[in-house]
Amino acid sequence: MENLNKLRFELRQDVLDMIYRAKTGHIGGDFSVMDILVTLYYRQLNVAPDRTQDPDRDRFVLSKGHSVEALYAVLCSKGFFPKSDLLTYSQYMSKYIGHPNNKISGIEMNSGSLGHGLSVSVGMALAGRMDQRSYRVYVVMGDGELAEGSVWEGAMAAGHYKLDNLCAVVDRNRLQISGCTEDVMAHDSQDERWASFGWHVLHAEGNNLDSLNNAFETAKTLKGKPTVIIADTTKGYGVSFIENQAGWHHRVPTEEEYQKATEELKKRGEANE
Numbered sequence: 001m002e003n004l005n006k007l008r009f010e011l012r013q014d015v016l017d018m019i020y021r022a023k024t025g026h027i028g029g030d031f032s033v034m035d036i037l038v039t040l041y042y043r044q045l046n047v048a049p050d051r052t053q054d055p056d057r058d059r060f061v062l063s064k065g066h067s068v069e070a071l072y073a074v075l076c077s078k079g080f081f082p083k084s085d086l087l088t089y090s091q092y093m094s095k096y097i098g099h100p101n102n103k104i105s106g107i108e109m110n111s112g113s114l115g116h117g118l119s120v121s122v123g124m125a126l127a128g129r130m131d132q133r134s135y136r137v138y139v140v141m142g143d144g145e146l147a148e149g150s151v152w153e154g155a156m157a158a159g160h161y162k163l164d165n166l167c168a169v170v171d172r173n174r175l176q177i178s179g180c181t182e183d184v185m186a187h188d189s190q191d192e193r194w195a196s197f198g199w200h201v202l203h204a205e206g207n208n209l210d211s212l213n214n215a216f217e218t219a220k221t222l223k224g225k226p227t228v229i230i231a232d233t234t235k236g237y238g239v240s241f242i243e244n245q246a247g248w249h250h251r252v253p254t255e256e257e258y259q260k261a262t263e264e265l266k267k268r269g270e271a272n273e
């Protein structure tokens with residue numbers, strides 16, 4: 001766990017480097033979701049770079065596709081592509097664009113048009129059952145994304161088909177591009193909403209690897225319904241002046257901010273949190 005703590009801040013540094021170099025990206029959501037991705041890729045998902053077409057691999061969909069820099073950093077660290085590829089992020093003709101696309105090794109679905117990931121994941125989970133495969137399907141959504149009506153069509157179908165091979169995660173950082181989620185479109189009462197669509201509901205501390213892992217372990221034991229994990233996160237987690245600021249949804253750091261963030265991430269990685 002100590003190594004994973006170091007890693008989760010090193011991967012945030014990779015994200016910071018990508019965004020600072022390209023002068024574009026979504027750093028707040030990247031830092032919010034990073035620990036969910038690290039837990040999935042390092043402790044849960046049955047995936048590997050040499051088995052990207054294995055019919056039994058687990059499926060992962062980043063529905064909040066604007067956080068793709070975090071996914072690139074994690075996939076790269078797992079060997080899906082070389083680190084030199086990250087240098088091309090958001091450059092002309094690079095396939096490493098600002099949202100996930102399935103031309104990239106390890107990425108299952110083009111996403112970022114919010115509200116689509118859950119419905120496609122429902123299809124993947126249903127196909128797995130029909131094909132009698134044992135793989136599981138994981139999808140991560142933003143909390144702002146929950147205002148998309150299509151999310152609830154997917155939730156309804158998953159409940160109807162009792163897809164217990166499907167696990168959704170809500171990155172509940174309480175912020176979205178335009179401000180506090182509770183001001184834009186209230187999302188408290190998530191438990192009742194998901195439960196009413198036929199889902200198990202779990203909670204996790206979304207920037208705590210053990211808490212997240214425990215929730216994923218529990219989800220695997222719950223049968224007869226899909227599971228949603230409401231992961232309470234901090235947007236911008238890891239850098240003091242980026243945390244909990246809606247303005248950092250897609251702001252690019254200045255040189256001074258870049259240096260300060262780099263120092264903070266190094267310290268956080270060295271601390272045995």
Ligand SMILES: [Mg+2]
Nearest residue numbers: 143144175176
């Ligand atoms: Mg959010």
